[in-house]
Amino acid sequence: MEILDFVMTNLNLLGKLTVEHISLVVVAVGLATLTGVPIGIAITQNERIATVVLYVASVLITIPSIALFGIMIPILSTIGHGIGYLPAVIAVLLYSQLPIIRNTYTAINNVSPGLREAARGIGMTSAQRLRKVEIPLSVPVIMAGVRTAVVMNIGVMAIAAYIGAGGLGVLISRGISQSDPRQLVVGAIAVSLLAIVADRSLLSLQRKLTPRGL
């Protein structure tokens, strides 16, 4: 088959693009987790701020990725990074905020009131309660949010090829511009496979991180 031939002859290229793609997503979602989880925890303290933050995050996610990349070109050109790695990472970071913040917020708020009262009543400070009870119990749901972000953004990163960020989207964009179905199909399937593998691996990571008693 043509497609298999193509894959065999271009294994190096495929490998390089896959690694680029993975590193883009890992860095972006990793940063998003570092910002999103603390924000999610912080907004559990205040209902009104929570509503605003969640609203902003959900608006962000509705912006089509092409449009978001487009918006960032003039902004980031001022620091010489209008296209390429930086806008791609920033866009994915913004898209990942909603699933991560919302899952963190919901998970912590859903810790049963009985547990919260027990923690308060026996003399834990709020910080101790967060650290010892609420966060450990929220890990499964937070991880689910991270997984959602990863799978979704593996797809978004495919579009980042159009602003020169690299990754498997390169095959897709070339396949379209060169009318080459082989590149197109290989690119598309590779992205899908990557998403499936990433989801499965993060699922087993989630299971490892979930405290034993749950």
Added chain:
Amino acid sequence: MITLDNLTKIFDTDRGVVTAADHINMEVPQGEICVLLGPSGCGKTTTLKMVNRIITPTSGRVLINGQDTTDQDTVSLRRNIGYVIQQIGLFPNMTIEENISIVPKLIGWEKSRYLKRASELLEMVALDPAIFLKRYPNELSGGQQQRVGVIRALAADPPVMLMDEPFGAIDPINREVIQDEFLKLHRELKKTIMFVSHDIDEAVKMADRIAIFKDGKLIQYDTPDDLLSHPGNDFVKGFVGRDRALKRLQLVTVSEVMETESSVVNAEDSLATALQRMDDAGYERAIIVVDGNDRPVGYVSRSVATTAKGKCGQHSYNLRTVVRPQDDLRTVASKMFTHDATWLPCVSEQGKLMGVVTQRGITHYLGATYKSSRSDDQNVRRIRVAT
């Protein structure tokens, strides 16, 4: 010892100002269990939660062992009070050992000390440490979980314990078992305990003193027997139930009502002797036959003694059942009904006859309290307040 001094809580709600607790004054003596009892919304839980400041008092003071807790730091106050709630609240992400050790760890005990304590406490509630220390809460039954909840509250050896309907979520069969175990534990540890309940039977069983609340006010504060025999007003009368005299039965033991001077006969005595002794002693129905060791072996009924001739041993009926001196009258009454008996012999551990408990003896004993109150002034004030 816990003292509440004019403790008040007023809530500002959309429906206006609600006084959840109105100038509560009471004292729980050292080592006693005080049950706060009352219908929904009466202020008992609010009052309890003001002691460890889960709810902040609007005014008034709480004193623990004589010390005013008003200015004490909330977190250190709570670490010094054991707290058990209805939902149990064991942390699912921690092992049983970690759950029990949590407060000692927070206050800085050494590892070896709190681990040892966890083991000891598990043994006290009949849970084998070798099995249970490393288990997780979701692997335990509800009853086992609440036992752990109770010993978690005791882990740091606090002087005082607060319990908010702690056995409410347990099924009725296990609830009785846990209540009995808890009372046994209490006899050993003698903590000062405030216990919220809405169940009069639980209160009568567990309390040294009962505080009845209604609409935020403390209505009556008395021992269970006093409360049952002298309810202060119609509300309390209704709350303790129309069968309050029967409820008192569980508070009295056989040793308090039995007749210790009993005439008996031996197997070798004649029926005529039996009849004579029955007449002398004023027994209407029967007389007990004992063996050489003072152990009851049967009884001779009056009708047989009047109509037949011969030895007691040949004409006696078997005893239906016996009771012990420490049995409560509720068990005794139940046995009497089961065996269609108006009297039962009371025997010691070794089986020796100690006395006889009769239905009449029971009703006389309970009725004596009512007779004295009827002859008292009707407006007797039964509320005991802290001075």
